[in-house]
Amino acid sequence: MRRPGEMPVTSEPAPEVTSRAEPITDASTLDGAKGECAVVVEHLTKHFGERVAFDDVSFEVGYGEVFGFLGPNGAGKTTTVRTLGTLLAPTSGSATVAGIELCPENGPAIRSRISIMPESPGLYLRLTVMENLECFAGLYELDDIRGRIDRALRAVNLADRGTDQCGALSKGLRQRVALARALLNDPAVLFLDEPTSGLDPVATHEVHELIGSLREKGVTIFLTTHRLQEAERLCHRVAILSTTLRLIGRPHDLRDQLFSRSLDVRVRTRLEDPDAVLGGLPGVEGWEQAPSGYTLAVSDPEIAAPQVARALVGAGADILSLAESRHSLEDVYLELINEDVEAKNR
Amino acid sequence: MSFSWTRVRAITVKELRDYRRNRFVIGTMTVLPLLFIILPMIQLFNANAKTDTTNLNLHIGLSLLYMLVIPAFLPSSLSAYSIVGEREQGTLEPVLITPIRREEFLIGKALAAFAPTIVIAYIVFGIFLAAAALFAHPAITTAIYARTHVLVQLLFTPLLAGWAIWVGIAVSARSTDMRVAQQLSVLGTLPLLAILALISLNVITVSTALAVGLAAALLAIDLLAWRAVAAVFDRERLITGTRT
Numbered sequence: 001m002r003r004p005g006e007m008p009v010t011s012e013p014a015p016e017v018t019s020r021a022e023p024i025t026d027a028s029t030l031d032g033a034k035g036e037c038a039v040v041v042e043h044l045t046k047h048f049g050e051r052v053a054f055d056d057v058s059f060e061v062g063y064g065e066v067f068g069f070l071g072p073n074g075a076g077k078t079t080t081v082r083t084l085g086t087l088l089a090p091t092s093g094s095a096t097v098a099g100i101e102l103c104p105e106n107g108p109a110i111r112s113r114i115s116i117m118p119e120s121p122g123l124y125l126r127l128t129v130m131e132n133l134e135c136f137a138g139l140y141e142l143d144d145i146r147g148r149i150d151r152a153l154r155a156v157n158l159a160d161r162g163t164d165q166c167g168a169l170s171k172g173l174r175q176r177v178a179l180a181r182a183l184l185n186d187p188a189v190l191f192l193d194e195p196t197s198g199l200d201p202v203a204t205h206e207v208h209e210l211i212g213s214l215r216e217k218g219v220t221i222f223l224t225t226h227r228l229q230e231a232e233r234l235c236h237r238v239a240i241l242s243t244t245l246r247l248i249g250r251p252h253d254l255r256d257q258l259f260s261r262s263l264d265v266r267v268r269t270r271l272e273d274p275d276a277v278l279g280g281l282p283g284v285e286g287w288e289q290a291p292s293g294y295t296l297a298v299s300d301p302e303i304a305a306p307q308v309a310r311a312l313v314g315a316g317a318d319i320l321s322l323a324e325s326r327h328s329l330e331d332v333y334l335e336l337i338n339e340d341v342e343a344k345n346r
Numbered sequence: 347m348s349f350s351w352t353r354v355r356a357i358t359v360k361e362l363r364d365y366r367r368n369r370f371v372i373g374t375m376t377v378l379p380l381l382f383i384i385l386p387m388i389q390l391f392n393a394n395a396k397t398d399t400t401n402l403n404l405h406i407g408l409s410l411l412y413m414l415v416i417p418a419f420l421p422s423s424l425s426a427y428s429i430v431g432e433r434e435q436g437t438l439e440p441v442l443i444t445p446i447r448r449e450e451f452l453i454g455k456a457l458a459a460f461a462p463t464i465v466i467a468y469i470v471f472g473i474f475l476a477a478a479a480l481f482a483h484p485a486i487t488t489a490i491y492a493r494t495h496v497l498v499q500l501l502f503t504p505l506l507a508g509w510a511i512w513v514g515i516a517v518s519a520r521s522t523d524m525r526v527a528q529q530l531s532v533l534g535t536l537p538l539l540a541i542l543a544l545i546s547l548n549v550i551t552v553s554t555a556l557a558v559g560l561a562a563a564l565l566a567i568d569l570l571a572w573r574a575v576a577a578v579f580d581r582e583r584l585i586t587g588t589r590t
Contacts, residue, residue, distance in 0.1 A: 138356025
């Protein structure tokens with residue numbers, strides 16, 4: 001049941017991060033960055049010729065936050081990440097990444113403070129896990145290379161696989177190596193681009209566990225995905241992109257914002273005159289027929305539920321269940337994306 | 347952030363490790379030099395010391411030309427693969443996401459193709475000189491050990507390799523297909539090889555001064571080629587396939 005009225009794009013400040021666990025490695029890169037946002041994006045736009053990849057996108061990501069970036073294929077998620085990672089130059093707009101202004105001259109400085117794990121792990125398959133990580137430790141000019149590699153491998157539960165050739169690893173393990181690679185430089189912001197794409201459920205679960213543990217440690221994560229359960233489970237806030245930014249906020253806030261609160265009632269037999277029973281109840285704003293009962297729009301489910309139960313019993317209905325409706329992030333997402341599809345078709 | 351030899355080294359070491367585990371690369375690096383040590387030997391031992399000077403020089407010139415084919419062709423396939431190959435394998439983006447500068451990336455790639463080429467080319471030339479000293483007729487040996495021949499080999503081996511590498515990397519940076527890149531990079535080495543063929547076959551008579559002059563010119567061309575390759579190296583195009 002969709003809440004009436006327009007659907008504004010809201011941009012709320014990032015939640016305050018009150019505590020931060022120890023970084024993955026010993027050297028923290030966050031010194032001097034406290035109190036700032038990890039990522040600030042203002043009216044950022046990227047065109048490829050006539051084609052618009054993303055347009056007028058603005059948001060902020062706080063340090064220690066896990067920020068979900070959702071959208072359908074072709075919405076511009078990966079292009080946004082690549083732009084923030086200085087691989088692509090924005091057409092217009094501005095951004096600050098890890099406290100550094102996004103511009104071509106600052107490319108190496110930004111890239112030294114962030115990590116991006118692309119959708120494809122992109123490992124050198126003839127090299128061992130250790131050799132892959134050694135290469136990237138060199139590219140970041142890290143000290144204590146062996147120590148950092150050991151800690152990164154431990155963080156992804158691969159401490160005993162350092163000598164394995166990457167080509168011999170399963171897809172899930174390769175993804176873990178890619179994650180270890182992304183953690184090597186203690187990034188101020190870790191961009192994960194579709195980290196579970198193409199993985200089976202077990203491997204997906206493993207990656208979720210790893211991201212969850214990073215979240216516990218206070219690592220700032222920018223997660224692009226179109227797996228909505230993944231975002232709902234892992235992210236403090238999410239943004240939904242469909243070329244333009246459609247919505248941004250905490251998952252439960254988005255649900256409340258997009259959908260009215262409601263009760264689902266299942267009854268054995270339908271009421272003869274439901275409007276007479278449900279229509280005038282205190283706290284009930286409206287009702288509609290559902291396949292096995294009724295869905296009631298309510299202002300406060302805790303006040304409305306007992307009233308509804310009493311009214312139904314009074315009307316002689318056999319109540320099978322009475323519960324508050326649970327809209328998932330998927331409902332929010334589909335609602336918005338369907339709006340876009342309908343708008344395009346008009 | 348300034349130019350970093352640590353990042354260059356990381357790329358070079360990674361490339362060399364990758365070559366070592368790649369049967370195709372090992373095969374190419376073994377078969378080609380083997381071929382180009384056998385063919386000159388045949389030329390050398392077929393040469394009759396009593397034949398006229400022109401014919402003798404032709405035999406020796408051909409033998410030495412085979413030596414120069416190694417630095418011209420051996421790094422071509424390696425450098426042609428260097429960027430388009432990584433792009434096809436999906437390994438380019440993770441590298442470009444690091445703080446590495448394009449100059450560092452290109453030098454790292456070039457050194458990885460350069461080092462084994464030079465080692466192999468000089469070893470093959472050393473074997474050839476040793477074989478000439480041990481088994482060839484003294485007149486032939488004397489002709490082979492002529493100062494200009496040795497100088498041309500020593501100077502032009504690295505310079506020709508440098509040219510072949512930069513041509514290969516340039517083609518690789520702009521190509522979308524590995525096979526096309528490899529073919530074009532081999533074609534790109536032919537003009538210089540043609541000049542060296544004329545020198546080796548004594549069509550162009552080379553003095554020491556001219557050899558050094560040509561080497562200096564080729565060095566300048568190699569340096570210009572590096573700058574040109576750095577200019578055509580476009581991260582955005584490599585990642586998205588779209589021109590900026």
